[in-house]
Amino acid sequence: MRIDKLLAHSGLGTRKEVKKLLKASMIEINSEVIKDPKTQVDPDVDVILIAGEALDYQEFVYFMLNKPAGVISATEDDMHETVLDLLQPSDIVQEPHPVGRLDIDTEGLLLLTNDGALTHRLLSPKRHVDKTYFAEIEGLVSDKDITQFKEGVTLADDYVTMPAELTILSIDEETQTSKVEITIQEGKFHQVKRMFHAVGKDVLYLKRLSMGKLTLDPHLELGAYRECTKAEIAQLKA
The missing domain is CATH 3.10.290.10 (RNA-binding S4 domain)
Incomplete structure (x- = not known):
């Protein structure tokens, strides 16, 4: 170099x-x-x-970001604030990029890195990397939904999703809402929202909790980020 x-x-x-x-x-x-x-x-x-x-030079950088709503998962945009806008200038010089995308109104874990090989491994459809979300749902999620998600959901465009794990955390019959966790292995456009819409329900709030073995730091405030630890990087590469 x-x-x-x-x-x-x-x-x-x-x-x-x-x-x-x-x-x-x-x-x-x-x-x-x-x-x-x-x-x-x-x-x-x-x-x-x-x-x-x-000089202590690092070829690759790895940042864990707790993405807030209203920020897009891109490196640049003329209309919206991007996840790179949340970084300090000194952390942008090595040109990190978001690994995958979260919708503009979705919060939670987003990995930023300039390690192209790791990005490819995490996003490759052949790898089936788990992505777990917390969601608040308009409607009462049932055992029938759990079974349907496990078997694969047919979306509006006739695409059948891979099996997903749906866990009911709580049901509020008064407000007709549910709190759930869902784990998917794909990353189709608006996938979680489309899956619930396909079973007659809507997502009110969505937050990614983990990607592979990387779990969102519960002490990381919305919009904040930190370097991944050596242990976290090793887990991602394992």
Whole structure:
């Protein structure tokens, strides 16, 4: 990797700003002052010093975000706030992207990373990665619904979903609403909402709780994010 690209990805500024650091003789590679921005460097092998301080470079970043409603799962948009708008500028330099999408009005767990290989593994239809949601439903969810979800639900476009696990948490007959958890292994457009609509019910509120073995940190407030721990990253890659 070119030294100017590596330094820019490390949050030390734009390519133009990084070139100023190089010209000022502030960058050393293996005890040699480097001024050429095209110099090739291997961060896993070479010792890189910035004004005498060792550079701790991370090739990949992994962030757990508790996505709020009203924010879209995209890297840029002209009309809506995106999940990247919730990140600090220093955390955007390595160009993370959302792994999958949550609807604009859906809250909860969203993984942001620049690890393309991991993204592919988590989103590949062949992997059947579990995604669990909490939902508030308009209507009384029944054992019949549990059976239908387990067998696969036929959506309005005649697509039959893969089997899903539906758990009833509570029923409120007075308000005619239900609270449930649902685990699916697909990510079709508005899938959870369409599945409930297919059985005559509507989703009032939806929040993703987990994706694979990654579970939303209960202490993470809406709109907040944090780096995934080494254990969480290992679980995602397992």
